Amino acid sequence: MSHDPDHDHQGLDHEDHDHPPGQRHPFQPDLEDGPYTWHMALTDAIEQLLLAKGILRPEQIRRTLEDIDSKSPALGARLVARAWVDPAFKARLLADVNAAAAELGIDAGPIPIRAVECRPGEHHVVVCTLCSCYPRLLLGAAPDWYKARAYRSRVVREPRAVLAEFGLELGPEVAVVVHDSTAELRFMVLPERPAGTEGWDEERLAALVTRDCLIGVARPTVPSA
């Protein structure tokens, strides 16, 4: 069990050190995370300096951490599911993802995102070769491999081989289009609606759309009954 930051210090002495009366620990170490590295200390040091200088406020940091945790690929999946059932929405999504997301109450941020549509014979996949640009307001945090050398280097030169490593084998009849993201323009993939989903509602459809489908390294599949 980890150290409980909310425990009562009145009745339980901390033997070798004191806290000011009524104060909790100023800081909650995640002791199970392993050693306190130099970069962790650097992070805490910068946070403390920015707070001390009044450049940032503690509640801003807390709110931002909550916001980071609230983003997930479920947001992108909702856009895809709506596009599958509503052709007019799909047209608006392809024209302007950020505006279409706002229709569903989803904040896609100020940086433009473009949806690229998979069709029969045409598959799309997204990368950022120069760094790690990613539509995180619609997809949450990028996976480690998206930010790593192998994917960034290879997917633009041998996308079929890379997709095959993800288990997505595309025949020669399927063209593969690779989109290289930048700080000014990011991409999300609008996958093809799988067969066998006729009559499904949006919620059920959205559950088929994984993060990897939105990056383009997977296709939505209907679980076999």
Added chain:
Amino acid sequence: MRRHHDMGGLPAGPVERTEHEHAPWEKKVDAILRLLVAEKVMTLDELRRGIEELGPGAYDELSYFERWIRSIANILLEKGVITVHELATAIEAARARRAAAEACPKTVPAP
């Protein structure tokens, strides 16, 4: 000439598909960066330039958020938002706080 971060099209090994949940300190780096951008203290382009300036060795040896916090530190120093002395002192203070916290009993009896 191609710089080290410009890796599109170069040969590389298989895609390593293991993933990790971001640790609390990594999320904190992310939050600090977002807020510094929102408060117009620095820009995303400056973050990226700072990462690229770490050089090829650091770029490949450090983890993703280690590169970020180093870049953030360097940009803040460069802009004069913080000084080297303040940073060194704050790092020592952070280590001391951690050491004190780790000296606490890890569990306490239920009240």
